Amino acid sequence: MSNVSGVIKSIQDLMRKDVGVDGDAQRISQLVWMFFLKIYDDRESEIELMEDGYKSPIPKHLRWRNWASDTEGMTGEELSDIVNLQLFPTLKDKLKITGPQGARAKVIANVFEDAYNYMKSGTLMRQVINKINEINFNSKDDRQTFGSIYEQLLKDLQSAGNAGEFYTPRAVTEFIVDRINPKLKEKVLDPACGTGGFLSNVIDYKRKKFVKSTADEEVLKESIYGVEKKTLPHMLCTTNMILHGIDIPVNIKHDNTLSRPLRDYTNSDRVDVIVTNPPFGGMEEDGIENNFPAAFRTRETADLFLLLITHLLRQDGRAAVVLPDGSCLVKA
Numbered sequence: 654m655s656n657v658s659g660v661i662k663s664i665q666d667l668m669r670k671d672v673g674v675d676g677d678a679q680r681i682s683q684l685v686w687m688f689f690l691k692i693y694d695d696r697e698s699e700i701e702l703m704e705d706g707y708k709s710p711i712p713k714h715l716r717w718r719n720w721a722s723d724t725e726g727m728t729g730e731e732l733s734d735i736v737n738l739q740l741f742p743t744l745k746d747k748l749k750i751t752g753p754q755g756a757r758a759k760v761i762a763n764v765f766e767d768a769y770n771y772m773k774s775g776t777l778m779r780q781v782i783n784k785i786n787e788i789n790f791n792s793k794d795d796r797q798t799f800g801s802i803y804e805q806l807l808k809d810l811q812s813a814g815n816a817g818e819f820y821t822p823r824a825v826t827e828f829i830v831d832r833i834n835p836k837l838k839e840k841v842l843d844p845a846c847g848t849g850g851f852l853s854n855v856i857d858y859k860r861k862k863f864v865k866s867t868a869d870e871e872v873l874k875e876s877i878y879g880v881e882k883k884t885l886p887h888m889l890c891t892t893n894m895i896l897h898g899i900d901i902p903v904n905i906k907h908d909n910t911l912s913r914p915l916r917d918y919t920n921s922d923r924v925d926v927i928v929t930n931p932p933f934g935g936m937e938e939d940g941i942e943n944n945f946p947a948a949f950r951t952r953e954t955a956d957l958f959l960l961l962i963t964h965l966l967r968q969d970g971r972a973a974v975v976l977p978d979g980s981c982l983v984k985a
Contacts, residue, residue: 664784673773678885685888686768687785690717692895693761695790700900710748710758715740721782733775741770756901763907764891767884790896821850821930821975829928829973830854837863837872839925842965844910845958846879849890851928852905856897874899878924882909911957914944915964923967930975931958 664684668674674683694717701707709716720727720735727735744765748758772778835841835855843851859873877899881887887907894902933955942950945960955976962972 660784660787664781667777667781667784668772671772671774671777674771679771682768682885682888683771685885685892686765686770687781689764689888689892689895690721691785691788692790692892694718694722696895696900699791708754710754710761712743715743722786724783724786726779728779729775731775732779733773736770736775736778741765741768756903760891760901760903764888766907768888821847823850823854825930825975826850826854826928829975830858833926833928833971833973835859835876835926835928837869838876840876840878841926841928842878842880842924843929844880844927844961844965845929845931846881846890846905847886847930849879849893849905851930852877852879852890853893853897855926855928856894856899860898870898875904877902878904880906880908880910882907882912909941910961911941911944911954915946915961918964920967923965923970925967925970927962927966927970927972927974929958929962929972931955933977 668680674680697709713719744761748762750759837859841855846852864870864873879890881890891902891905894905931954966972
């Protein structure tokens with residue numbers, strides 16, 4: 654097993670030398686898209702062994718294995734050019750999002766929609782890539798070790814974030830999921846999913862308790878839903894889902910759940926279970942409150958989410974929500 658913790662520290666030290674990476678938020682963003690592509694490529698290696706004729710949605714020359722995996726491969730200006738002039742334009746706008754690989758392509762395009770390459774030095778980028786290549790995401794040991802490092806990245810993101818954003822400790826998400834006891838076929842939603850802490854615990858819980866066959870696994874994958882409005886947490890959540898075996902996390906939306914008028918949600922949008930830690934202490938943009946009944950209009954995010962949650966639950970549905978002191982339950 655590679656020393657994943659040491660690898661991450663080395664990467665962070667390398668990025669601090671690059672004049673283009675300014676602060677924790679940019680460093681984490683840079684790390685995330687690189688890790689996403691490495692994790693995706695490692696997962697594709699597994700899929701190729703299981704599916705005859707598998708075709709990647711990423712053009713051959715832009716797959717991680719063909720431009721990044723060779724430690725003696727391109728570096729300097731050549732590497733910067735392929736990343737800036739070919740990789741990013743293609744993954745943002747030029748993937749084919751229809752046909753057999755359309756769903757996979759759409760996931761990648763959504764991840765890269767607002768992603769950027771902040772590194773200016775192709776030489777330092779090569780060194781970072783070589784460090785990332787030391788981690789084998791198909792190795793159970795490396796994947797489990799990376800889970801702990803991943804949590805540290807989320808805590809770093811918290812310190813780099815704004816009011817209302819913070820990492821929910823694993824002990825809290827595990828306790829809540831255990832108490833809410835989601836069944837295999839129950840549709841589970843986190844309407845402010847952040848980096849996917851609650852959803853990843855739901856996946857682990859259902860897989861351990863209920864999954865006995867390939868068919869059960871497919872039911873599990875179709876039961877997980879999340880929405881996150883901010884780019885970086887959405888990228889982290891998508892990556893987190895892939896690490897947890899959701900290869901095509903199309904149900905993880907990059908959107909603001911509160912931006913849709915409450916009256917527009919129908920029975921088909923309702924779910925069995927909601928687990929979430931919605932942002933609080935912040936204010937929504939002007940006009941968002943008009944999506945809610947007049948008696949409940951406010952720009953305080955926690956109150957709006959609480960109203961939305963009660964509206965989105967099916968009859969006999971249940972929710973577990975982290976809330977600040979002073980919040981009170983309202984009836985939709």
